Amino acid sequence: MSPVPFSPASGSLQLSIEVELPAELDGATVLEVSSLISSPSKRSMRFLADRQSLEGSSPLGQPQSTERKPRVFVTLTWDGTDQAKRRVENGRYKYEVRAKLLAVGEEGARTQMVSWPKRGTVEVK
Numbered sequence: 001m002s003p004v005p006f007s008p009a010s011g012s013l014q015l016s017i018e019v020e021l022p023a024e025l026d027g028a029t030v031l032e033v034s035s036l037i038s039s040p041s042k043r044s045m046r047f048l049a050d051r052q053s054l055e056g057s058s059p060l061g062q063p064q065s066t067e068r069k070p071r072v073f074v075t076l077t078w079d080g081t082d083q084a085k086r087r088v089e090n091g092r093y094k095y096e097v098r099a100k101l102l103a104v105g106e107e108g109a110r111t112q113m114v115s116w117p118k119r120g121t122v123e124v125k
Helices: none
Strands: 013-020 029-037 045-053 071-076 091-105 108-114 118-124
Touching: 013 029, 013 091, 029 071, 045 071
Parallel strands: none
Antiparallel strands: 013 071, 029 045, 029 091, 091 108, 091 118
16 A cells, blocks of 8 residues: 555555455456445545456466466555545544455356455555
């Protein structure tokens, strides 16, 4: 994550996430990475998400050996605003990042696998 601490007046906060995929995708064709950023009071929050296809021109970092699983690198960008697009107040904000593998069928996307959440804090100045 950069910059630390984060000042919305100086630009956006970049959350860089490396996702290790299973060796077999079992029909999953879409990767969704999301993050919820919230204030201690939970009155100010923002949901960020990125979906990308795992088919065709693959974004996968292919393994160099049979021991390594493929990896995908995703960047989520937060502009320092809340759910109403207002600039957030200074303070410590919690974030939670989660990745999902989705299979897309005739009835839409269906979750195949969900990662354990990764949590942390960011200071806004």
